[in-house]
Amino acid sequence: MEEIQVTVRFGETDALGHVNNTSYFIYLEEARIRFIEALGFDMNVEYWNFILASTKLDFINQGFFNQVLAIKTYVSKVGTKSFELIHEIICSQTGELVAKGNAVMVYFDFELQKSSQIPEDIREQLTQHFVSQ
Numbered sequence: 285m286e287e288i289q290v291t292v293r294f295g296e297t298d299a300l301g302h303v304n305n306t307s308y309f310i311y312l313e314e315a316r317i318r319f320i321e322a323l324g325f326d327m328n329v330e331y332w333n334f335i336l337a338s339t340k341l342d343f344i345n346q347g348f349f350n351q352v353l354a355i356k357t358y359v360s361k362v363g364t365k366s367f368e369l370i371h372e373i374i375c376s377q378t379g380e381l382v383a384k385g386n387a388v389m390v391y392f393d394f395e396l397q398k399s400s401q402i403p404e405d406i407r408e409q410l411t412q413h414f415v416s417q
Contacts, residue, residue, distance in 0.1 A: 285358040285415060286319045289376065292351050303347035308383055309339065312371050315355040316387060319369065323409045333400075335392045337366065341385030345375075352376040358415040365399045366390045367410050 296307035320334060321327065347353060354374045361368040366388055373383040393400040402410070 285356055285413065286315070286322050287354055287356045288315050288318050290314065290353050290355065292347060292349050292353060294349050297349050301348065303349075303351075303382075305341075305343065308341055308343075308347075308373065308385075311353065311355055311373065312339065312341070312385065312387065315357045315371055316369060316389070319357045319413075323406070323413075333391055333393070334389050336387060337390045338388040339385065340387075341371070341383050343383050344381050345383075347373070347375065347382045353382060359410050359413040360386065360415065362402070362407055362410045362414065364401055367402070370415070 290311050292303055292307075296303055296310075298304040316336075317327065325331075352375070354376050356372045356374065357369055359367055360370045369387045369389065371383075371385050371387065372381065374380065375382055390399050391402040391406070392398070
C-alpha cells in the first residue's frame, strides 16, 4: 500500500462548503502517479505505458476546507493487460472514511495504439502491493 496526504484548498470546495466531487478525482490521479513512481517508474511521457480505463468513487462522508486527507492506494487485481487499484480517502484528523473507489489501469503500447501484456517484472511489482478485499 502507498499513501499520500493532501490538504484541501479553499478553491477545491464548492458553494456548500465541502470538497467538490471533481477535486477527489484530482487527488486520486496524484495518488496513482505517486503509486506508479513508488514502483520505480519515471514520469517521462516518452516511456509511459499506463492509461486509465475506468475510475469510480463512492462518497461516504463530506470533506471540508483545510482538512488533511490521506489517500491510500493498493492493488486489488492484476490481469494480463490491466490491473485494478483501490483508493481510500481518510480524514487524517478524525480517521473517518471520506470516500472509497477504484481505478482500472491498462498497460498500453502507444506505437501500436492498443493494449499489451503487462511485462512480468511489472506484474511481480504489482503483486507485491496486492491486498485482498
